[in-house]
Amino acid sequence: MSFPQYRYLAPEQLEATPHDFEKAARLLRTRTGIVLGDHKREMAARALSTRARKLSVASIAEYLTFLEHHPKDDEWHEFINAFTINHTAFFREQHHFKMLAEFVRTRKAPVSVWTCAASTGEEAYSIAITLRETLGPTAAATVWATDIDTQAISRAQRGIYTGERVEPVPEHLLHKYFLRGKGGKSGMVRVKPSLSEMVRFEPLNLLDPVWPTDQKFDAIFCRNTMIYFDKTTQTRILTRFAPMLKDGGLLFAGHSENFTYLTDAFRLRGQTVYTVVR
Ligand SMILES: C[S@@+](CC[C@H](N)C(=O)[O-])C[C@H]1O[C@@H](n2cnc3c(N)ncnc32)[C@H](O)[C@@H]1O
Numbered sequence: 001m002s003f004p005q006y007r008y009l010a011p012e013q014l015e016a017t018p019h020d021f022e023k024a025a026r027l028l029r030t031r032t033g034i035v036l037g038d039h040k041r042e043m044a045a046r047a048l049s050t051r052a053r054k055l056s057v058a059s060i061a062e063y064l065t066f067l068e069h070h071p072k073d074d075e076w077h078e079f080i081n082a083f084t085i086n087h088t089a090f091f092r093e094q095h096h097f098k099m100l101a102e103f104v105r106t107r108k109a110p111v112s113v114w115t116c117a118a119s120t121g122e123e124a125y126s127i128a129i130t131l132r133e134t135l136g137p138t139a140a141a142t143v144w145a146t147d148i149d150t151q152a153i154s155r156a157q158r159g160i161y162t163g164e165r166v167e168p169v170p171e172h173l174l175h176k177y178f179l180r181g182k183g184g185k186s187g188m189v190r191v192k193p194s195l196s197e198m199v200r201f202e203p204l205n206l207l208d209p210v211w212p213t214d215q216k217f218d219a220i221f222c223r224n225t226m227i228y229f230d231k232t233t234q235t236r237i238l239t240r241f242a243p244m245l246k247d248g249g250l251l252f253a254g255h256s257e258n259f260t261y262l263t264d265a266f267r268l269r270g271q272t273v274y275t276v277v278r
Contacts (some may be wrong), residue, residue, distance in 0.1 A: 121156025
């Protein structure tokens with residue numbers, strides 16, 4: 001016996017065929033550089049089904065055809081956001097922040113840093129704290145924080161974190177740069193305006209042919225992001241980073257990323273940090 005009305009109460013996940021997966025992977029790779037490994041099939045099927053259902057589209061194939069035919073539609077943000085991996089933390093790979101502090105002491109003001117895959121903001125605020133602590137409260141220092149994921153960038157901009165997220169931040173810095181939530185917000189913290197005013201958050205796709213700045217930076221953080229791209233894309237991006245750094249500028253990579261064999265525009269300085277070659 002069937003209860004047709006129940007079909008609408010508990011809709012099942014839409015089926016994703018191998019062809020759907022391959023098409024989704026191709027669209028994602030062309031637009032973002034992210035290579036979707038085979039082990040992501042189940043996760044992709046769930047994400048695509050959720051998006052197709054949200055748009056009341058009958059199948060995943062139809063959803064993907066919609067994306068293909070509407071390259072400027074806002075749904076593209078939702079599609080991309082569903083596949084980005086936003087894992088990050090305050091002061092992740094702590095040795096980089098020690099190195100950044102030593103480096104910026106030697107630089108002329110104004111000091112500027114670009115974090116180009118800023119995720120939900122922890123990296124950008126860790127950089128901003130390092131600049132403030134090293135150069136003082138009135139020094140001219142700014143952070144440009146960008147990411148392709150529009151949802152992550154909105155969260156970064158809000159600058160609100162759970163107590164657990166800010167555990168890596170030493171107590172004296174937590175007190176200095178964060179406000180503690182009260183009442184219903186108890187257990188949460190918010191970045192103080194004196195710190196957030198240093199950081200400009202913006203969505204940016206590293207694959208876009210033009211990056212909307214002609215600023216030159218003392219350092220670029222591009223950590224734990226290139227691992228999702230193929231070698232050709234990595235090389236293309238590295239080649240574009242080089243002229244955006246001031247003389248002697250540094251590029252910070254993630255712990256498992258090695259750019260040595262991809263380009264001669266950078267020389268390894270140590271601990272996955274590279275100096276631009278001029
Ligand atoms: C694992 S997180 C790394 C966050 C931070 N850099 C860190 O190391 O803690 C990778 C980030 O890369 C971003 N990303 C992926 N493809 C991108 C692209 N084409 N342009 C800009 N950001 C991208 C994702 O949205 C995600 O937030």
